[in-house]
Amino acid sequence: MTALAPAVPRAGGGSRPLAGTGTLLRLALRRDRVLLPVWVLVLGTVVVSGAGSIDALYGTRAQRAEIAVSMTANSSLRSLYGPVFGDSTGALVAWRFGVFAAVLAAVMSLVVVVRHTREEEETGRQELLSAAMVGRRAPLTAALLAALTGNAALALAVTAGLAGRGAGSALALGLAVGLTGMVFATTAAIAAQLTESARLAKGLTAAVLGAAFVLRAAGDAGRDDGGSPLTWLSPVGWAENVRAFAGDRWWVLLLPAAAVLVQGLAAYELTGRRDVGMSFLPARPGPAEGRLATAGGLAWRLQRGSLTGWTLGFLVAGLVFGGMVEGAADLVGDNERAREVFERMGGAQALTDAFLGALLGLFGMIASLYAVGSVLRLHGEETSQRAEPVLANAVGRLRWAAGHLVIAFAGSALLLLAAGLGMYLSYGQDPGTVLGAAAVQLPAVWFLGALAVLLHGAAPRAAVAAWGVAGLSVAISWVGPALDLPQAVLDLSPFGHLPKLPGADMAWQPVLVLLAGTALLVAAGLAGLRRRDLVTA
């Protein structure tokens, strides 16, 4: 069976390639009726309320100019957030929340597109739909339109929320965010044609997104005007280079628009040339006899690919960002005001420590997403009916769960180790400090993973809510301080309780409390799993 088209080329998508798109779009929006509004609302609220926080923190133009200069002068901070292009509140919002919103719009888009294309084919649901009055290109079109709906709503929310500070600039920022989302929607559309697995399609797109973020970071570390070729290679860098509220370079928006067009056409070309359910990277035959003998071995076999990918990603990101640590203490010689600000912030060592801490905190938050996803493999195995025949063998539920949980918990430790090691290798100093600051993230990462264990064990129908909890924790810790959120809200995230290593003193109490909480949640989750019915169709 070949996955490629027969010798006679299919003319595009056959007759009426778009038939049924409207119905499929309604189906997609109905299935995403919670996902899309929540995502758009949360992101829109963060960006818009960010303006209020910046007004509160830096009320005068002089204060804003000071922060703009000092942030832009420091290459490490530039690598994290990009340069600041102006001293208006809007420019600071675009700087602090623009890239953040663009990246998260990209994540939303890739989830939506893969969910309505490859995932439908992988589960076999697409076959039933395609047998109806549905054109060959309709599913992809409906998925892209669903992503467009979400991104347009987000762009609108950002524009409307910031319009009071300059309608044109607000529109430029909204479009920069929304178009970045659409760039990755079309990247996901291509990935969905290439692979047979929805998980792999999401992973490939996320890897492209990660590379785009790293390219921008590396480019911005080198130059303070966003003009590095590396930045220009990155769709995330384009969003930054629109310079919303600081000159509004509209022509830059042509880049993402062109990328959407080119990638979209490529995806359509590919989808017209393959069979439903097949891909261009088709499955190869496997061994006729297997050596897998245990539930743990099966779990490893199912998860090793994704763990390898994540570990490599963390190692590379660690290497890249480790190279920027030196810059944290850069005091741009001719800028007296920046020097003053830095001295006030604690001088070179304090800045280096703060940068290391912020970076490893970021790695910790992303590792917690891995932990949750890895734990929820249990949920996926169960709802796809693959757990049932395994558990009908002489495999206890605890042993079945243990295989996946060991990978989730040890795997997230491995990720942080890889990131710490990468940073140490390119930073070249203080291995103990760097690895210690990486390790201290682990209790918070594990706590969120343990919450997923509890949900899966005790309330399996609500297991995916673990994504929401983890996402919220990450969002609170990532942008909460910049939003000037009250301490009570910041305390909701386990990351908020960790000692700020390096720099601050090690505090054992929160670490031990989180570890004890982790143990308790895992035990409760496993107890629930032993007692409850298996989720069946």
Add this chain to the structure above:
Amino acid sequence: MTNAITVGGLHKSFGRTHALAGLDLTVAAGEVHGFLGPNGSGKSTTIRVLLGLLRADSGTARLLGRDPWRDAVELHRRVAYVPGDVTLWRNLSGGEVIDLYGRLRGGLDAARRAELVERFELDPTKKGRTYSKGNRQKVALVAAFASDVDVLILDEPTSGLDPLMEGVFQACVREERDRGRTVLLSSHILSEVESLCDRVSIIRKGRTVESGSLPELRHLTRTSVEAELAAPPNGLAHLPGVHDLRVDGTRVRLQVDTDRLDPVLRSLTEAGVRSLTSAPPTLEELFLRHYADEAVAR
């Protein structure tokens, strides 16, 4: 031990749905037992309770004399299960899955495995999603038949097999019975049940409505009779147990409760029989009677 499976008064609810409402099921050791019922009548739920995947609300369930919930793991060494809807991992080959299931059950007979792969004409090198429904079922069937177990629990295992493979399946089930194994076979393919099963249980809405050997069940239903008589018949309509009587001159067609057959035949011979065909009730008729009842009840 005489009974491999004993289920009594089993209840199970999912939210407001009452899936099992006092189900009884007895399967003697060494028999092939047919488990019949309309879609959604509770067959798979019963099987999942027997496998310890679901916990019954009340009632008793015993598999090989033990509690399937509490002793699940030990019991599963002696039980092989084939689900109706076999889902495989995308990146594992069929052969890997067969060997994995076999080892998780405590080992499988390599020679028997090879023979079964041959007989079912299965390509074990293909991976998960590239198998058709029937081929996915073959993977689960080979794993089950190649295991050294006492009980086979098969939940609509042949819904995707072609007639040739259906024949191989039936031969395998007979071999299992000849080795003294117990088989619980849930199925909608009545010819399969008729040719394989020693005894049958029919369930409806989570309750057992009939249970017994096929001759016993036939006894409970109607025989159809068609006769060409020498003279028009007399008084047939008044005989107890006669249904759907149609008289067309000297041609007679009727259905009769099987235990009332004798007076009908006497009445026919009084009129003089020129030709007579009598068909025993098929399982299908038996089945349809219960299904139709349900359709009416709805």
